[in-house]
Amino acid sequence: MPQPSSARLHEFRIVSNDKIADGIFSLVIEAPALAAAIKPGQFMNFEVPGNAQSLLRIPLSYARADAEAGTVEVWYAVVGEGTERLSRMRPGDTSTVLGPGGHGWSVPADCSRVLLVGGGIGVPPLVPLAEQLAHDGIAFDVCIGAKTASTCAGVSSFEALGAASVAVATDDGTQGHHGFVTDLAADALGQTSYDYVATCGPGVMMQKVAQAAGEAEVYCEASLERMMSCGFGACSTCNVETTEGMKGACMCGPVFDASKVVVW
Ligand SMILES: Cc1cc2nc3c(=O)[nH]c(=O)nc-3n(C[C@H](O)[C@H](O)[C@H](O)COP(=O)(O)OP(=O)(O)OC[C@H]3O[C@@H](n4cnc5c(N)ncnc54)[C@H](O)[C@@H]3O)c2cc1C
Ligand code: FES
CATH class of the missing domain: 2.40.30.10 (Translation factors)
Known part of the structure; x- marks a missing residue:
């Protein structure tokens, strides 16, 4: 409840x-x-x-x-x-x-390495999480995706917070990897052992990240965007279908256990 x-x-x-x-x-x-x-x-x-x-x-x-x-x-x-x-x-x-x-990220206890995956304007909520991880001495890698170099924000913020690595993907190849950020996330999950993945961005991107995290057996949370009318649980415009039924993103989210999200 x-x-x-x-x-x-x-x-x-x-x-x-x-x-x-x-x-x-x-x-x-x-x-x-x-x-x-x-x-x-x-x-x-x-x-x-x-x-x-x-x-x-x-x-x-x-x-x-x-x-x-x-x-x-x-x-x-x-x-x-x-x-x-x-x-x-x-x-x-x-x-x-x-x-x-709402409620935010829940970093598991005894976590030693984290992967942050942001797409487009989904990057901002990952920045204070990176700050918290840095404060707690937890290592983190970052993958950022953007349409093109001129819309890519956040690299210097994550670097300043001491990210172990910051990898960028752009749809048109103007910065970093030419392709989707989900390629970078899948590579990172294949090469490094993580305890937690946090993602925010377009639904289709988060769904792929959640799938890759699931295959690697790493707990993943996603911050979902929904249209919101009231923002405090009174109108049901922000519902997210989960394996536990409909949940309002403004009160039960915006951060959800990714394995429980049915409709991204
Ligand atoms: C919890 C939460 C956190 C968010 N954080 C950020 C953030 O940090 N930075 C940021 O740029 N945006 C964020 N958004 C999205 C932002 O709220 C919308 O882009 C904004 O409300 C659009 O308002 P508008 O009047 O300019 O656009 P409108 O004219 O209302 O709509 C323009 C387009 O944006 C879409 N849109 C409108 N409202 C939302 C919404 N609530 N969620 C998703 N798409 C929407 C519409 O479907 C339409 O395609 C967040 C949304 C939520 C729910
Ligand atoms: S925005 Fe009204 S219930 Fe979530």
């Missing part, structure tokens, strides 16, 4: 909102209580002002939280009207954010 949501409404002020790759922005907000509370893999629901007809908040994962500075950083892709409006907000602008939502 899902627990009551730990999410609270926080006012925030924008510190910066800058383009970091083609169509991808880094947003840093000042929201001290949220920065102190949020855990790797959890998400927030942003109210973006400027369209009275748009009632829905925008769910976004976070890439970094600095409890001392009271700031939270997200990386988002501009894909539609809401994220386009968000990209036009400027430092000093204010709004509200509901969070932290």
Whole structure:
């Protein structure tokens, strides 16, 4: 059974909102209580002002939280009207954010090596996980996939956190391996012994990663994206079909045991 949501409404002020790759922005907000509370893999629901007809908040994962500075950083892709409006907000602008939502990654106890596999804008929730692994002295390798080099974000962040390796795949071969990130993940799982795999990205990518992890008998978790209306368990728009029945991604996820996901 899902627990009551730990999410609270926080006012925030924008510190910066800058383009970091083609169509991808880094947003840093000042929201001290949220920065102190949020855990790797959890998400927030942003109210973006400027369209009275748009009632829905925008769910976004976070890439970094600095409890001392009271700031939270997200990386988002501009894909539609809401994220386009968000990209036009400027430092000093204010709004509200509901969070932290859901539950995040559950790294198994006695874990000694981890594989992180991110695709496209699925990379951000893996960054705070890498930070936690680095803090706990757990070695990790990273595979990142992107359509093309100009949309590839996160390599320097994982390198700065001390990743044992960071491998990149691009669909058009403009950076790293010419092909899918799932090729890199399958190679890594064939060559190295892992205790845990964490993945976030397009459904078809996560499904393949989960399959390769299953074949290698490594526990795998996946962070799933679903349309979300309320973000706190009241509307059922975010259901994920699992082997244990329908589960709401906003309360039971967004991170799921990959072996239990039926529909990606
Ligand atoms: C838990 C969670 C964490 C997320 N984290 C991030 C993140 O860190 N960075 C990031 O860029 N995006 C993230 N997303 C996706 C992000 O919420 C959507 O891209 C955003 O809501 C689109 O809003 P829009 O108004 O710009 O687009 P719309 O005009 O509403 O839609 C444009 C396109 O995006 C798709 N879309 C809309 N909402 C979602 C959604 N909730 N999930 C998946 N696809 C959607 C639509 O089907 C459509 O194809 C996350 C989603 C969830 C559920
Ligand atoms: S978004 Fe409403 S129940 Fe999950």
